[in-house]
Amino acid sequence: MLIENMKMAFSAIRINKMRSFLTMLGIIIGIGSVISIVSIGDTMRTMFADLYKEVGLTQAYISIGYWLDDVRQSDYFTLDDLERVKEVFGDEIAYIDSQSYVSADALYGRAKVKFDFQGIDYNYQDVQPVNIIYGRYLNEGDVKGRRKNVVMDVKSALQLFGVENAVGRTFRTTIYGSTDEYTVVGVYKKDLSPFQAMMMGQSDGGSAFIPYTLLTWPNDYFYAMRVYAKDDVNLDDFFGRLKVFIGRLKMRDAEDYYMATAVEEMGMMDSMMGGLSAAVGGIAAISLLVGGIGIMNIMLVSVTERTREIGIRKSLGARTKDIMIQFLTESALLSACGGMIGILLGSGLVSAVGAVLGVTAVVRPSVVLLAVGFSALVGIFFGMYPASKAAKKDPIEALRYE
Amino acid sequence: MKEEQLAEELICLEDMAKIYDTGALKVLGLKRVNLTIRRGEFVAIMGQSGSGKSTLMNILGCLDRPSLGHYYLDGVDVAGMSSDELSLIRNKKIGFVFQSFNLISRMSALKNVELPMTYARISRKAREERAEELLKRVGLGKRIHHQPNELSGGQRQRVAIARALANNPPLLLADEPTGNLDTAASLEIMELFTKLHAEGTTVVLVTHEEEIAAYTRRIIRFRDGEIISDQPNEPHRPGIAAQVEKNTDFMEGEG
Incomplete structure (x- = not known):
């Protein structure tokens, strides 16, 4: 059932490629900036630590x-x-x-x-x-x-x-x-x-x-x-x-x-860098919020467009939960896809900055996991309202929808 | 005696009424309908638009709940059920065939047929096997991977019928199944219903066309939310279908 839902969600995303991409953009930018800011901050900190070790910490x-x-x-x-x-x-x-x-x-x-x-x-x-x-x-x-x-x-x-x-x-x-x-x-x-x-x-x-x-x-x-x-x-x-x-x-x-x-x-340097990371991270979080709202918006459109499909599914025995999960899967996937593209983008940026500074910049796996998880969570959170709207549709009304 | 009767009766409406509350005024959709349909029957429900036949269709299909009275489907009163319970009933006990086919456009014929089984949590392999078998049964064995828009109207309706049969429901409910089809395709679909009836499926057909109703064994007419007539019908139709009917007549006994 989960796999089935994933497949359905993928096909729904694929049908409206351009729209899906534009919807993801907010998440892509948000996650991309979080990844790059956190990783660049990490790298800078390690570099400063090395520098101080070089200069002499005692x-x-x-x-x-x-x-x-x-x-x-x-x-x-x-x-x-x-x-x-x-x-x-x-x-x-x-x-x-x-x-x-x-x-x-x-x-x-x-x-x-x-x-x-x-x-x-x-x-x-x-x-x-x-x-x-x-x-x-x-x-x-x-x-x-x-x-x-x-x-x-x-x-x-x-x-x-x-x-x-x-x-x-x-x-x-x-x-x-x-x-x-x-x-x-x-x-x-x-x-x-x-x-x-x-x-x-x-x-x-x-x-x-x-x-x-x-x-x-x-x-x-x-x-x-x-x-x-x-x-x-x-x-x-x-x-x-x-x-x-x-x-x-x-x-x-x-x-x-x-x-x-x-x-x-x-x-001092460390806490300054930390503060800087947190500030920029906050801005990135706002962009994630905006991205999430974008997803909610497009999911609402999608739910309306597919009213008839919802009616058909209900007539065939889909329960409230089934419809809910279907649309949540779609919004989570949409958001997680955006997150993954964002990670690629952010990692690219980080390695570019690393190359300029002449150090190997590393994106921590934990940051990547957190980013994907968080973007999926954003998708689920902002998909909740459209999905419940879909799930609550009256089958007769939905079947009549043109 | 009672149990036997229950086993015989697939649909039993007892003083069932449907009232639409539009806020300003209450509209009586159906007035105290009493109706029994036994297993294996082939019934046409007829009436002009506004006669209450669509309301009855929605209630029989468990898409809507009666306002008053009881509706026993397969021995269970569904009148007081929650919407999720009704979903379960629709999934297991009812196969829908709609006028506008209602296939999901971005899914292949096979996937469309699989859908009710997906909601019944049947494993993928079993689903695929049964869907393929059903599509073969309705004569679409070679088109299982086609999208709905690659199929003709008649073929789409056959996919819809295969889908309706997916969970082997006791009741097949068709709402103007030939309304969007040309004469040849209509004939084809009615032959298919006749065949399914001959194989033992209970078929309830909602229509306003006499030629379509003529295929059935019992015609119930509605007007203004009431049954005005309920008569057995001697099916008369051309060609092979008559022979199928003749062959199966003696097996079923009285129709």
Whole structure:
């Protein structure tokens, strides 16, 4: 009986192909957008999670509160401050530096390339490993001795020197007003996905690591401090104690220091994405509602058109339930077909977006199932009224209908 | 004696009346009709339009309920039944043949014949077998997969008759079955009814044409919602049909 109903419903849908398609359109668009929004949101979230993992989830950034009016130079950090923190929290800290960046033009012969210099400690490899392909990484001597040595990205080396292996070459650059010769001691390579590159703000220019001890500003101070906790450390507890310690160290209220942790940031990003998905999802739901009303409308037309058929079926012994199920099957099928086309459309869109972002975007099977189920439900819900109208028809009246 | 009588009587109307309530006034469709039709009869119900014969047809077919009185079909009073119960009765006990054939246009002849069996929840295989057999019986064995619009009027009516026979109902109810057919096709259809009657089916025919009524064995005439005459009829029709009738006459005894 169910199979029979399905067959009948299919043939009814097939007879009015154009009309059926137009009716489905609302559902197609609704389901298509739900699928694509949810899946793109999913993909973005995974991408952000990966990105944060890449950047380091145990990371925190500390600086004097930007909201304060009475900031003094002594509120900034000195090398000694960093050393004190390292001493006190040595067991919990994986890495610490001053989170210093400087942009400056690197000059070599006639070549001039804008570089982003990142000040790092020698053990930065522990938390942000890169692949050294020529020469060596910065060492303790470079950092402690404030040597003007750099490790640069292979693409930048190619840009500036025209060779990949730039070890031993020197270039001139001006950092904080002082122009000096810098020597390349190593060349590294790092593969980033287009999305990561985009989010990490990789510029067209070069990028290189230099000892962070060279990037003190203002004067001999560092504006901020960046701490990577060890993986097994309780972050909330540790960062809390760290903040209190820094407050005491700098003779300030701990709350005068600003602290941002990667976990917090990721959570914010996550909830923002979630909110965005929910908002767009709501709009998609409205389009499903409109689609459902479209189905109800066309089913009402269909019921009227087929009044005589209903009369015939009743005269042959169809009960109220039989007619009801027949029309419900039809509207559910109509809606579910729309849902399936919508899924194809949405999946297509998702893979297109994935291709653009250079990631594999995945449509979760649970989302697909939910979408088909939901569209069928929309069909049943909005088919209910037309179907009951059909089922309640008086057989004599229906048979007389022309 | 009573039980025997019940077994004999397929249709029994007792003081049955039908009143149409149109709001402003009540119209009496049928006035206290008493009528008995036994199994195996071939009856014509005649009357002009407005005579109440269509109302009677609807009630006999369980499409409508009497306002007063009783209607025993196959020994069961259907007067107080719900619409779903009536559906069940129509499905099992009544085969309809309509003036305008009433086939479902987007279904093949076979599927149309299967329909009453579908509602009787008969398995697909059994349905197909029986539908094919029935179509063969009405002479359409080669056209089982044709759509109604690929068939002539006479052929469509034969599909409708095959469909009416699907659940092997005790009563075949035909409402002006030849009204939309030309003379040749009418003859064909009436021959088929005669044959079915000869095979033992109870046939009740509603018509206003004397030539059609002439095929039957009993003619009941209606006027203004009342029976005005109820007489046996000696069927007279040309050709082979008469022979079929002659051959089966002695088997049935008195007709």
